[in-house]
Amino acid sequence: MNWQFAQTPQVFGAVHLCLVAVILAVNAVLRRFIRRLSEKDALRRLLACGLIMIAAEIWKQWFIRAYVYPGVKSMWFFPWQLCSMAMYLSVLAPFLKEKFQNACLVFLCTYSLLAAVFALAVPSDMMRPQVWFLLHGFVYHSLMITEAMLAARILRGRPAARFLPATALFFALAAVAEAVNVYGHYAVEDISHQPNMFFITPYYPSTQVIFCDIAARFGIAAEVILYLALIVAGSALLWKVSRAFAGRGERPQGRPR
Numbered sequence: 001m002n003w004q005f006a007q008t009p010q011v012f013g014a015v016h017l018c019l020v021a022v023i024l025a026v027n028a029v030l031r032r033f034i035r036r037l038s039e040k041d042a043l044r045r046l047l048a049c050g051l052i053m054i055a056a057e058i059w060k061q062w063f064i065r066a067y068v069y070p071g072v073k074s075m076w077f078f079p080w081q082l083c084s085m086a087m088y089l090s091v092l093a094p095f096l097k098e099k100f101q102n103a104c105l106v107f108l109c110t111y112s113l114l115a116a117v118f119a120l121a122v123p124s125d126m127m128r129p130q131v132w133f134l135l136h137g138f139v140y141h142s143l144m145i146t147e148a149m150l151a152a153r154i155l156r157g158r159p160a161a162r163f164l165p166a167t168a169l170f171f172a173l174a175a176v177a178e179a180v181n182v183y184g185h186y187a188v189e190d191i192s193h194q195p196n197m198f199f200i201t202p203y204y205p206s207t208q209v210i211f212c213d214i215a216a217r218f219g220i221a222a223e224v225i226l227y228l229a230l231i232v233a234g235s236a237l238l239w240k241v242s243r244a245f246a247g248r249g250e251r252p253q254g255r256p257r
Helices: 014-034 038-068 082-095 098-121 132-154 165-186 211-218 220-248
Strands: none
Touching: 014 098, 014 211, 038 082, 038 132, 082 098, 082 132, 082 165, 082 220, 098 132, 098 165, 132 220, 165 220, 211 220
């Protein structure tokens, strides 16, 4: 189970680039299939993806405690990162009324998609020596892209869907993330094992490139505010692009226009 690479794969190395190429190819094929799904079938597949992700997360938490940090009290991999929200919302969304379902779906095709793209582009924390652990990270983020396409397919027939409720959801989830960060700061003594959910901990600079430099120059508060603002701006751009393509696309099969 604990197979390891002879050397830890590097960002932009052969393993990273090959896995990204496979993910792009697989989702390109899936997109052709997803476009033809009815809304009902797309929701079913969204739920299936979420259940797979939750099962994978349970395995991941066991693997971390068994092989990555055995006997170590750590909250670094607590499942409340921005990328974690995809597995919760994709399972929850099919059971919600349309107003709240729309907020989750818009979140999945904007905030979650943005998080997946950047995580795959610069997967610093995913490049681990454990083979299965590394593959888990890439497969999980691939599923996030698939879910974003499913969410966009469902929203294609819902002109009333708006970006603002998804943004309110984002800030609510970020508030929970910050609460986890505060709790973890006092619960875990070793700073390298304290949580940094959503990468907005108030206790030390972000581990992400560029933002760590911003924190060093302008302070952690400025870094966190800018980071959240850029996520909202990037997600808003994705939403505009998504709606523009939806306007040109085929009529949805699941709902009348």
